Amino acid sequence: MEKVYGFTHYSFFSEMSELALKNNSFDLSLGLADFDIDPHLKTFLKEAADQSTHHYEPLAGNPLLIGSIIRYNSKRANSIFLNDGQVTITPCATFTLYTALKCIINQGDEVIVIQPSYYTYGPSIVLNHGIPVYYDLDVDFTINWEKLKSCISERTKAIIVNSPQNPTGKVWSKTEWNQLYEIIKHQEIYLISEEIYDTYCYDGNEHYSAFLHPELQKRTFCIFSFGKMFHSTGWKVSYLLSSEDLTAKFRCHQQYISYSANAPCQYAIARYLDIFDPSENQHLMQKKRDIFNDLIKETPFIVEHRAEGAVFQVVNFRNISQTMTDVEFSKWLTIDKKVACLPLSAFYNSKQNSDHVRFSFAKNDDLIINALEHLRKNL
Numbered sequence: 604m605e606k607v608y609g610f611t612h613y614s615f616f617s618e619m620s621e622l623a624l625k626n627n628s629f630d631l632s633l634g635l636a637d638f639d640i641d642p643h644l645k646t647f648l649k650e651a652a653d654q655s656t657h658h659y660e661p662l663a664g665n666p667l668l669i670g671s672i673i674r675y676n677s678k679r680a681n682s683i684f685l686n687d688g689q690v691t692i693t694p695c696a697t698f699t700l701y702t703a704l705k706c707i708i709n710q711g712d713e714v715i716v717i718q719p720s721y722y723t724y725g726p727s728i729v730l731n732h733g734i735p736v737y738y739d740l741d742v743d744f745t746i747n748w749e750k751l752k753s754c755i756s757e758r759t760k761a762i763i764v765n766s767p768q769n770p771t772g773k774v775w776s777k778t779e780w781n782q783l784y785e786i787i788k789h790q791e792i793y794l795i796s797e798e799i800y801d802t803y804c805y806d807g808n809e810h811y812s813a814f815l816h817p818e819l820q821k822r823t824f825c826i827f828s829f830g831k832m833f834h835s836t837g838w839k840v841s842y843l844l845s846s847e848d849l850t851a852k853f854r855c856h857q858q859y860i861s862y863s864a865n866a867p868c869q870y871a872i873a874r875y876l877d878i879f880d881p882s883e884n885q886h887l888m889q890k891k892r893d894i895f896n897d898l899i900k901e902t903p904f905i906v907e908h909r910a911e912g913a914v915f916q917v918v919n920f921r922n923i924s925q926t927m928t929d930v931e932f933s934k935w936l937t938i939d940k941k942v943a944c945l946p947l948s949a950f951y952n953s954k955q956n957s958d959h960v961r962f963s964f965a966k967n968d969d970l971i972i973n974a975l976e977h978l979r980k981n982l
Contacts, residue, residue, distance in 0.1 A: 614722055615949045619933060623943035629974035631962040632943040634769065634914050636834035638967050643878065644833055647871035656870045660863045662854050664692025664842070668873035672842055675876050680809040688847040691854060694864045696799050696828045696841045701727045702860060703824035703843070704761070706852040707793050708733040712760035717746070719770055719950030721797075724763050733760065737952050744771040744908060744917075746779070752786045761793040764813065767800040770917055770950050770961040772910025774804050780816045794819055799828035799841070800913040802884040805892060808911060814844050821846050824853070829872050832884065834965075838868040888914060888964070891971060895964040898975035902982055914965035917947060921958045923982060928956045936960070940981050942974045 616633060623630040656665075663669065669690045676683040693699040700723070708714065708731045715736045716724045725735040738754045741747055762783070766775035783794070796813035804810050814825040825844040830836035841864070845853060892910055899906060903922040910916050920932050927935060929946035937943040947959040964971055 615930075616722065616945065619937060619943055619945055622934065622937050626938050626941065628937050628941040628943045629970060629977060630943045631964070631966060631971070631974055632937070632945050634831075634963045634965050635836060636914075636965045637970065638834065640833055640835050641875070644835065644871060644875045647874040648867060650874065651867035651870040654867075654870060656867045658866060660692070660866050660869055662691075662858055662862060663687070664690070664864065665866070665869040665873055668692055668842075668869045668876070671873045671876040675879070676844075679881075681811050681815060683812055683814055683844070685844065686847075688850055689844055691843045691845070691850055691857070692864050692869060693841045693843055693857070694839050694861050695830065696797060696826050697723050697727070698861060699824070699826045699841055699843050700724070700763070700795055700797060701731070702853060702856050703795050703826075703845075704728060704731045704733065705856045705860075706824075706849065707760055709760070711758065713756060713758045714760060715751070715754050715762040716952070717751075717762070717764060718952065719947060720763070720765060721769055722949065725952055734758075735952065739951070740771070740773075744768075744773050746782075748782055748786060755786065755790070755792070757790075759790065759792055761795055762787065763795045763797070765797045765799075766813075767798075767803055767810070767912025769800070769913050770915045770945070770947065771908070772913050772915055772917070773908075774808055774912040775811065775813075777811050777815070780811070780813050780819060784816060784819050788818065792822070794823040795826070796823055797826045799826060799831045801827060802832055802881045803888045803914060804885065804912040805889045805910070810912075812844075822849075824849060829868075832879075832881075833872070833875070835868075838865055838872075840864045840868050840872055891964040891966065891968065892916065894968060894971050895962065895975065898972065898979070901979045902975065904978075914963055916962050916964060917959050918962065919958050920960055929958070929960055930956075933960055940978065942978055 619632045673685045710732045713734045713736045714728045718739050728735045801810040813823050828841045905919040929948050933946045944960040944962050947957040948954050
């Protein structure tokens with residue numbers, strides 16, 4: 604396959620989803636929700652169609668939505684207090700990460716990527732003429748702070764963190780943000796904190812944003828996604844929190860890439876966010892996580908670390924095969940056993956073989972139940 608800057612045109616994520624479709628398999632490979640959005644959100648989108656919302660919004664975003672975001676964040680269990688100069692509406696999280704990197708990277712700057720990680724991080728760094736430096740989490744998906752510190756050099760310009768994390772389901776605490784600050788405070792290192800699964804923290808945990816750290820806030824681009832919050836990824840509306848200085852830099856670049864996000868959807872989300880109850884999201888997805896974990900116990904898969912957040916569960920498959928690579932196993936499970944997953948190696952730049960695969964539980968309950976019942980009978 605042809606490569607661009609060392610990265611393939613076509614992701615393994617898309618390949619596995621298409622393989623599931625071709626083989627009529629239960630598709631638990633991607634984090635795309637297959638259930639409907641809240642009817643209230645549809646009502647507000649219909650209302651937007653009757654409003655004057657069919658033209659460009661301001662560069663910062665619809666003022667109604669910015670106000671709703673400020674109110675929403677102030678009501679969090681771990682409140683984030685904001686002003687208009689710290690909020691920017693963007694087309695999507697991937698765009699936001701790419702543009703944030705463009706604000707800070709010069710030729711040859713290094714950016715640390717904590718792996719396993721989403722596949723767009725490395726290419727976004729390279730396309731901005733930076734150099735990705737990959738740090739691998741320990742086997743239990745925790746951070747060894749001394750090893751992470753050893754990845755930092757005089758050329759390090761940023762670190763990318765994802766919490767709750769895809770694919771591991773790990774959630775960063777206040778203590779971990781403090782530890783991160785301690786190892787970067789003596790150097791001009793920025794933080795890109797992708798927090799797109801912020802409403803999905805389980806077992807009584809509450810999301811704690813990097814933006815709450817008073818010193819990190821000055822050097823952080825904090826990314827959120829309404830697509831993930833509201834199961835409406837096709838709407839293409841996200842938002843960025845950053846200091847006023849970083850916001851000004853971000854908007855300077857944003858105006859030349861994608862001036863604004865979907866205008867009718869911005870209006871609909873602004874109206875909906877004021878009545879949105881994030882606890883309903885949390886309860887909905889925790890129930891799905893629990894259904895998945897209860898049923899997978901009846902298969903040979905082993906859950907070593909139950910997801911603390913996000914919409915994915917990593918499992919060990921070595922009770923089923925000692926010889927297949929995780930890529931071979933994922934394809935075999937999708938084609939022969941009719942349940943699609945992703946190999947954990949897809950989340951590492953090295954693509955080194957692992958003992959694990961990732962399933963998504965952001966699916967209808969019936970799909971989760973039927974898929975795992977099928978595995979119980981056929982493995």
